[in-house]
Amino acid sequence: METIYTPSELNHEARLHLETGFGRLWVEGEISNLSRPSSGHVYFSLKDDKAQINCALFRSNARGLTFVPENGAQVRAHGRVSLYEARGNYQLIADSMIQAGEGVLQAKFERLKNKLAAEGLFDEQNKKPLPAYPKRIAVITSPSGAALRDILNVLKRRWPIAAVRIYGVPVQGDEAAPAIAGALYAANEHAWAEVIVAGRGGGSLEDLWAFNEELVARAIHASGIPVVSAVGHEIDFSISDFVADLRAPTPSAAAELISPDQESLKKNLQTLRNRLQRHARHQLQGLSQRLDHLGHRLAQRHPGQRLEQHRKVLQQAKHRLQLAGKRIVPQRRHGLDELLRHRLLPTAKRVVTERRRRFLDLVRTLEALSPLPTLARGYAIVTDAGTGVVLSSVADINPGQKLRTHLSDGQVTSTVDETNDKTLS
Secondary structure, three states: OOOOOOHHHHHHHHHHHHHHHHOEEEEEEEEEEEEOOOOOOEEEEEEOOOOEEEEEEOHHHHOOOOOOOOOOOEEEEEEEEEEEOOOOEEEEEEEEEEEOOHHHHHHHHHHHHHHHHHHOOOOHHHOOOOOOOOOEEEEEEOOOOHHHHHHHHHHHHHOOOOEEEEEEOOOOOOOHHHHHHHHHHHHHHHOOOOEEEEEEOOOOOOOOHHHHOHHHHHHHHHOOOOEEEEEOOOOOOOHHHHHOOEEOOOHHHHHHHHOOOHHHHHHHHHHHHHHHHHHHHHHHHHHHHHHHHHHHHHHHHOHHHHHHHHHHHHHHHHHHHHHHHHHHHHHHHHHHHHHHHHHHHHHHHHHHHHHHHHHHHHHHHHHHHOOHHHHHOOOOEEEEOOOOOEOOOHHHOOOOOEEEEEEOOEEEEEEOOOOOOOOOO
């Protein structure tokens, strides 16, 4: 006997078969019958020229949409095939939805972005600072594109002293990404540039895709020279923007970001020059006043000034001394005269008298002791003619000895013939 199903049983079985038979899949079609109730869920149909299927995108997944769904939009919905048992409606329960065409690239973009972010390629700690006044700039872009002209025009206006080296590469198509990555590696190998600008003008996501390739992102990350990403228009974001040391919204903006404005610098320099001149004048005025003050003090304390003051003091002292001399010298002379008359002269007279008396006593003593009077009475003094020794005894005299005899009026030299020790009687 065949199994008999109720509607609910049949719809339940059908749902199970649909969900297990298909699994998760992508469905591409045009949105129609779009409904967005206050619950936050999104209900719509996907159709082609022959059929359509009901779809539901619940609120939790609808929040992750990167675009606003509209009727007529070509999209790709990802989810599982199911059946709404209460009504028996066959439908697609979507968990995500992207725009068709660019939507595929967008999904690829998000996957690479998440992958590189997880590896730390976007971390701020990896960002290198740009030079404030670059002298050598490398530009990686199409040699015939408007982006290069914009960059060169801005640099010529703002910072003409910088030298620019152009690494011409295709910026669209299959060859673009390898060429851009190769130029980045070449610029680092040359080690000429202080900063690198890599980018192109605006376009569709597909046109800009070379700057979303992984090999370009890794070449930027490996660069030892700071890299500025300048891809597309202000609303466009690329993987290169996230990896680069600085993201510029346009190529022209990149040129402005890497270059100081010479006109602004000139104004700043003029302002600084004026401030320096004012400060210098103020300092010079202060120093001049101080110099005048020190000069005045120096003049007051100058050795010549002090010598002049001392000279005046000495002149005054000399004058006083002369006056005092005229008064004191006569007084001193009178005192000296009084001293000589009353003290020195009497003392001198007394001393002279005493000295004369003593001299006479000495003369009398000398005369008493002198042999001259004795010699005058006929006596003589005999000495050895050679030694001058006085001979007072015959025993001291030998025959042949020369003698000198001193008389009252002279001397006689003689030679001894013989000696006789007999005394006079």
